[in-house]
Structures are given as structure tokens and as C-alpha cells.
Amino acid sequence: MHELELSKAFTLIEPGPVVLVTTRRAGRDNIMTISWTTVLDFTPRLAMVTGAWNHSYAALRERRECVIAVPGIDLLDQVVGIGTCSGADTDKFARFHLGAVPAARVQAPLIAECLAHIECKVTDFIEPYDIVVLEGVAAWVEPARAQRRMIHAVGDGRFIADGRRYQRREAMAAKLPPGV
């Protein structure tokens, strides 16, 4: 994987993809599927919505770090499978045949099969809304992957893959932050 400048890491989340979030606690890696995320700023500061109903939440509370991994559409059935079983009784890396790759700045692993990653520190919990605030500390992309279409969840059991791309960089120039 190639390192991505932190100033560009928000561009992995702004399109609104379903992501896989890895954690590590007591020597065990876990993964959850999350589609409720948003960029908060260009630091990048990010938010995701999760709570005690997810087994990974205890790891976020205790270790205060995670990796956000962006899967391509080729991983759709693994994303659905990961989102419908629990790390309480399942080794998800083993069950879904995914490779855990050491990260640089956090203990939680990258996922070998994903398109891109943001290593994150947990910096805050906004309790009444189950919002977890994250700060990206390193980011990685897999530039060699031909299949780069991300997945978007509708929330009713349907999913949408990325389609056609449009370049509007010139028209957007005044709004782009430095380093993007």
C-alpha cells in the first residue's frame, strides 16, 4: 500500500461509502461494518455512529483507536456477512478470509483486501447521539487495484456501487482546501 497524505484522507470518506472498522483488544482483532459516518473537518476529523450494541464498541472505549478500511464492491458479501454476525463469538478475519496487515500508528490492523485505510485515534464520544469522534493519523491506498468502485448502503438491504465519475475540479477550485 502507498501512504496517502493526511490532507487528502477525508476524500476516502466524503463519498459516503460503507466502511469496515477494525479494532484490536486483548490480543484479538475484530471488524464491524459501518455506514453512518461523516467528515467533520480536513484534519481529518471524522465521525461515526455506533454504540454498545456493537461488540467493537468496548474496544473503541478501551483502546481508543481503530482503522477505517474502505472495501470495494468485490467485497460486498463479506461486508454484509461482517455486519450480520458478532465479534463476541466469531473471528471475522478467519471466517471471511481477510488478511490482517499491521498498521503504522495504531494496534488495530489494516485489511489486505480493502482499497484504502485511515488509521484513527478516538478523540471523543458525543454520548447522547452515539457519535464517536475520530482523528486520522495515517492513511493508505492500494493504487494497483483495478476494481476501485466503492459500496454505498441504502439501509433497506440494497447496496449501490460507484458508477461514472465526473471531473469538476476547475469549477470547485475556490472551495478545495490546501493539499487536495
Added chain:
Amino acid sequence: MHELELSKAFTLIEPGPVVLVTTRRAGRDNIMTISWTTVLDFTPRLAMVTGAWNHSYAALRERRECVIAVPGIDLLDQVVGIGTCSGADTDKFARFHLGAVPAARVQAPLIAECLAHIECKVTDFIEPYDIVVLEGVAAWVEPARAQRRMIHAVGDGRFIADGRRYQRREAMAAKLPPGV
């Protein structure tokens, strides 16, 4: 437009589309382009990230309501145009040839050319993060529109249209909330 059950309204935002947010203040309608949003719960409670740097923010603060409109890819250049000029000196409905349609529960208007809408009350501002918390109070879809592909912003001047759709309802059944 056809009314959409509120229990399904979160499915308009979960895919992570760029949205147009309308407000009305002192008799004037305005529109802003927002791509930093997330679902918070199935009520639906939603969050968007914006602040005083947007002219619409004063209307959100004062009127405490807005409409989230979901544009299709046919509106890409209007979405870019709306996001790169200010309501302080521009009547965006006029400039971008968009129709303002009365909403049912809020004063801010729907946008005739959009695919779907959520009428929202502003219920909270999470100050340190510029998060505006919204509660959907009515929702609408335009079922007759053939072009239903939404827009996703990358954040670097590129945009992505929805592509192929995948049905995984059976596999996701245990995770779907009631009424979806």
C-alpha cells in the same frame, strides 16, 4: 411527489449522497450544497456539518428548520454552482432555474427538480464540531423520475454517480429496522 413513510426516510441519506439544503428566512429562500451528513438513528435523526461560513447557517439558527433535497446526477452542475456562490448576494433558485415548491411541515421549500426530500426541524447544535442535529418530520419522493442516480462528492473536485444496484435484503433481514 409521493409521501414517504418517515421510517424509511433515513434510506435517502444512508447512501451518502450530496444534498441540497434549503432554508427560508425574512421571506427569502436559499440553498446550500452539503456533502458532510450522516444518519444518527431511524427516527430519523440526522446530522450535517456546517457553520457560520455558510450564509444559510443564520437561517438554521433563527428558524430552526430546513429541507434536505436529494439531487440526481442530472443536476450536477447546479449542485456545483450552488456550492460555489453565496446566498448573501445570489437568489439561487432564480440563478439555477430551480422551482421552489411549498413543503408541508416547514417554511423552507422543496426543490421541484430533486429526486426526494426530507423536511427537517433543527433540534440541536453540537458546537465544538459544527454538527447540526436534524429530525425528519416529513419525507417525499418523486417516483416518476427515470433518472434516479444520486451524486457522491469525493471532495477534490470529482463526483461519482450511483452505479449498479445489488439486492441483499434476505442476508440483511436481521439488521433491518421495523417499517423498512
